[in-house]
Amino acid sequence: xxxxxxLIQPESLRGELRDDRAGAYVGxxxxxxxxxxxxxxxxLEYEVYEPVAVVEGDKIIAEAMSRYPLLHAxxxxxxxxxxxxxxxxxxxxxxxxxxxxxxxxxxxxxQVKIRLPIWKKExxxxxxxxxxxxxxxxxxxxxxxxxxxx
Amino acid sequence: xxxxxxLIQPESLRGELRDDRAGAYVGxxxxxxxxxxxxxxxxLEYEVYEPVAVVEGDKIIAEAMSRYPLLHAxxxxxxxxxxxxxxxxxxxxxxxxxxxxxxxxxxxxxQVKIRLPIWKKExxxxxxxxxxxxxxxxxxxxxxxxxxxx
Amino acid sequence: MTKNITVRYFAGFREHxxxxxEEVSCDVDTxxxxxxxxxxxxxxxxxxxxxxxxxxxxMADWDTAVGDGDTVLLFPPVAGG
Amino acid sequence: MTKNITVRYFAGFREHxxxxxEEVSCDVDTxxxxxxxxxxxxxxxxxxxxxxxxxxxxMADWDTAVGDGDTVLLFPPVAGG
Numbered sequence: 001x002x003x004x005x006x007l008i009q010p011e012s013l014r015g016e017l018r019d020d021r022a023g024a025y026v027g028x029x030x031x032x033x034x035x036x037x038x039x040x041x042x043x044l045e046y047e048v049y050e051p052v053a054v055v056e057g058d059k060i061i062a063e064a065m066s067r068y069p070l071l072h073a074x075x076x077x078x079x080x081x082x083x084x085x086x087x088x089x090x091x092x093x094x095x096x097x098x099x100x101x102x103x104x105x106x107x108x109x110x111q112v113k114i115r116l117p118i119w120k121k122e123x124x125x126x127x128x129x130x131x132x133x134x135x136x137x138x139x140x141x142x143x144x145x146x147x148x149x150x
Numbered sequence: 151x152x153x154x155x156x157l158i159q160p161e162s163l164r165g166e167l168r169d170d171r172a173g174a175y176v177g178x179x180x181x182x183x184x185x186x187x188x189x190x191x192x193x194l195e196y197e198v199y200e201p202v203a204v205v206e207g208d209k210i211i212a213e214a215m216s217r218y219p220l221l222h223a224x225x226x227x228x229x230x231x232x233x234x235x236x237x238x239x240x241x242x243x244x245x246x247x248x249x250x251x252x253x254x255x256x257x258x259x260x261q262v263k264i265r266l267p268i269w270k271k272e273x274x275x276x277x278x279x280x281x282x283x284x285x286x287x288x289x290x291x292x293x294x295x296x297x298x299x300x
Numbered sequence: 301m302t303k304n305i306t307v308r309y310f311a312g313f314r315e316h317x318x319x320x321x322e323e324v325s326c327d328v329d330t331x332x333x334x335x336x337x338x339x340x341x342x343x344x345x346x347x348x349x350x351x352x353x354x355x356x357x358x359m360a361d362w363d364t365a366v367g368d369g370d371t372v373l374l375f376p377p378v379a380g381g
Numbered sequence: 382m383t384k385n386i387t388v389r390y391f392a393g394f395r396e397h398x399x400x401x402x403e404e405v406s407c408d409v410d411t412x413x414x415x416x417x418x419x420x421x422x423x424x425x426x427x428x429x430x431x432x433x434x435x436x437x438x439x440m441a442d443w444d445t446a447v448g449d450g451d452t453v454l455l456f457p458p459v460a461g462g
Binding site: 180196197199201202206227238239259262263264265266267268269271277279281282283 | 310311312315323329350352354357358359366373375376377379
Binding site: 009010014018020022023024025026027028029031032033034035037084085094096098101105107109123124 | 160172244259297
């Protein structure tokens with residue numbers, strides 16, 4: 001698991017997963033969209049708490065390797081300010097066959113999104129900005145049933 | 151759907167799918183493995199009947215676009231002689247969210263593998279060669295229950 | 301009825317036949333009939349297994365009718381990807 | 382028992398608190414106690430919702446014990462990817 005403030009380079013990351021035993025490569029990329037929940041997005045800011053994000057990300061990758069017969073798996077997440085179209089997160093997986101590459105790639109991105117200490121703040125065309133999810137929890141906790149589990 | 155005798159360039163193909171509305175990109179690549187069913191593979195030869203492969207491939211992509219809310223989808227398949235590690239097939243899909251990108255990418259590669267008139271001949275380290283699947287059907291048809299459906 | 305058709309062989313079928321294509325005159329109704337009539341050429345026992353057929357560059361079924369002058373493409377089991 | 386702990390706030394919690402971190406002395410047993418004691422700082426009603434906590438850079442549960450000298454990291458709901 002790597003956190004970077006630089007542009008993510010999927011081509012070179014993919015190259016690191018090369019293996020003569022690999023028959024399948026599945027890559028996932030999360031790109032910055034120009035809209036979210038009806039709002040026009042201008043740019044996005046990722047705050048990452050790197051010490052825990054890297055440890056937890058490595059744990060997720062190790063889980064994927066133990067669940068599926070993979071050859072290699074890696075994940076890179078951006079931090080800082082991103083423009084529309086930029087790659088926020090990349091996951092790459094190689095394996096002998098495609099079943100496990102698809103399943104593991106999906107497992108990693110799903111877990112990364114819910115477990116790593118990463119927050120995104122959207123800056124809207126309309127001028128304001130907001131933490132995605134976070135604002136809702138902090139200010140409207142009671143309105144969100146999923147946030148009131150005991 | 152494109153058939154090419156040249157090296158597949160995933161990075162530039164991926165670039166063609168760029169879209170400010172896209173939040174997810176899923177790419178699949180089939181690479182030439184150094185082994186198959188216990189045999190060491192030296193290289194691989196793809197025979198493609200292009201007129202039908204392109205029409206059928208475009209049909210598969212159109213099916214994926216109608217089943218899932220995608221932005222773009224494309225598939226490129228190699229023909230001719232390929233070395234170990236080379237990319238035989240690339241599928242790229244972009245969409246607003248990741249669910250449909252994963253599902254559609256999987257749909258396209260699964261269908262491409264079973265519907266396009268493409269055949270592969272493996273050349274083994276041990277010196278001989280064979281059409282994958284095909285040889286079995288032609289010479290051992292009766293031994294393969296799945297080939298004896300009425 | 302006897303029809304003049306062109307038959308094209310692919311991959312293992314072509315290697316077994318030793319030729320890419322041939323013109324044949326034969327009494328056939330469907331693509332499946334063509335497959336069976338030419339079994340000695342392509343060498344495969346089972347037309348309806350994993351083999352496929354196209355007529356005039358369009359994917360067809362084994363019970364699709366074959367007309368005089370048609371080109372029938374015999375595809376052994378495919379293995380893309 | 383009163384413990385001296387360091388509390389770090391992230392993202393929306395940090396903006397609500399107006400500070401990155403602070404040292405507090407308080408009578409707490411668990412990470413959940415810390416969250417509740419400092420509710421006026423981070424502004425979130427629900428410790429056990431989508432919020433998370435780490436102690437000394439290790440992910441923890443809300444009922445994990447907090448010791449004297451520990452650093453407690455309060456994470457609002459995450460949103461990677």
